[in-house]
Amino acid sequence: MANIMLTEKCNLRCPYCFADDFVCDRGKEIPFEELKRVILRIVRESPARKVGLIGGEPTLYSKFRETLEFMEQSEEIRHIVIFTNGILLNQFADSIRSDKPVFLINCNSPQTIGNSNFRRMEQSIEMLVRDKRLINNTMLGLNVYKKDQDFDFFIKLLKDYCFRYARISLVVPHNMEQYDSAKQYQREFKSTLLRLFRQLSEIEVVPNYDCNKVPASIWTSDEQTEIREMFGERIKRSNILHPAQKCSPTLDIDTQLNVFRCFGFSDGQKVKLDEFESLNQIKAYFVENIDKNVLRCHEECEAGCLRFGVNRHVICE
Numbered sequence: 001m002a003n004i005m006l007t008e009k010c011n012l013r014c015p016y017c018f019a020d021d022f023v024c025d026r027g028k029e030i031p032f033e034e035l036k037r038v039i040l041r042i043v044r045e046s047p048a049r050k051v052g053l054i055g056g057e058p059t060l061y062s063k064f065r066e067t068l069e070f071m072e073q074s075e076e077i078r079h080i081v082i083f084t085n086g087i088l089l090n091q092f093a094d095s096i097r098s099d100k101p102v103f104l105i106n107c108n109s110p111q112t113i114g115n116s117n118f119r120r121m122e123q124s125i126e127m128l129v130r131d132k133r134l135i136n137n138t139m140l141g142l143n144v145y146k147k148d149q150d151f152d153f154f155i156k157l158l159k160d161y162c163f164r165y166a167r168i169s170l171v172v173p174h175n176m177e178q179y180d181s182a183k184q185y186q187r188e189f190k191s192t193l194l195r196l197f198r199q200l201s202e203i204e205v206v207p208n209y210d211c212n213k214v215p216a217s218i219w220t221s222d223e224q225t226e227i228r229e230m231f232g233e234r235i236k237r238s239n240i241l242h243p244a245q246k247c248s249p250t251l252d253i254d255t256q257l258n259v260f261r262c263f264g265f266s267d268g269q270k271v272k273l274d275e276f277e278s279l280n281q282i283k284a285y286f287v288e289n290i291d292k293n294v295l296r297c298h299e300e301c302e303a304g305c306l307r308f309g310v311n312r313h314v315i316c317e
């Protein structure tokens, strides 16, 4: 799925954010006519007729309401994935009229974003789950970035709104050069992840990794057994014990229509969207110029963010 960045503006400064080199209060945004053209180009090339909206914070885009209306009305667009911090989403409740959009709400603690922002994020969740009955189109996500991170607020949100799945990312760190490999970094977070999994299992919520996926091989066989027992049969619908965690180019398109392999490479190689005939050609370009230059040790333990391998050419040990 390709994602379009509606605006560089953001109302938060999350400590782990990939985009911290350009998100700001007055960033650029994509002209609305261009946006509609690019959305249609993406869905026409997507077998699932799907497109993702990112930022910055997409709800700060000056034409966000018009974007939702356009997407709700277009018969060509079947699925829209909206990545948001959720703080302003409630203001757009009237423009959410179908189950076409899926909302990935990136949750931060009240200590990180302040009580009033947290309350507004919770009102947005309430609007989606209780008023619109869109729980199946809403996924709460958590970025794990501190070993002693407190997960209680996230557990309470999942429990209060009866979620059964959660999106988890062990963040791609800013200081990745300190690590010899993705796996070294992932191993350092084992006890934090295990603590999170235990808390999730107590409320019967199954985690699913997004970026920087952790391969099963970091866990001992006892730990794998424990994780399996925690989540039972529903673990089959999760990727947390997958032996190989593939990461293929997502294609993130910025406000100037430059395309990056994914958000993690937003400060790296880019190409112009309109210079390529198809998105598949752009994917192939990134596979050739980025993925193939990162040597992974062997298929089974393929895992972790490709960025770890950029300068040292090996992603595992």
Ligand SMILES: C[S@@+](CC[C@H](N)C(=O)[O-])C[C@H]1O[C@@H](n2cnc3c(N)ncnc32)[C@H](O)[C@@H]1O
Binding pocket: 010, 016, 017, 018, 019, 054, 055, 056, 057, 058, 083, 084, 085, 104, 105, 106, 141, 143, 169, 170, 171, 172, 173, 211, 212, 263
């Ligand atoms: C950059 S944000 C933009 C949209 C929106 N502001 C948000 O926070 O969802 C897109 C997604 O990137 C993910 N992300 C940001 N920084 C990350 C990092 N360092 N490692 C892994 N994922 C990250 C977050 O989970 C977020 O949902």
Ligand code: SF4
Binding pocket: 010, 011, 012, 013, 014, 017, 018, 019, 020, 023, 055, 056, 057, 084, 085, 106
């Ligand atoms: S809300 Fe999203 S774009 Fe804004 S700082 Fe946080 S992760 Fe980055």
Ligand code: SF4
Binding pocket: 172, 211, 212, 213, 247, 248, 250, 261, 262, 263, 264, 265, 304, 305, 306, 307
């Ligand atoms: S390389 Fe993969 S894991 Fe890293 S940021 Fe990109 S999509 Fe995420």
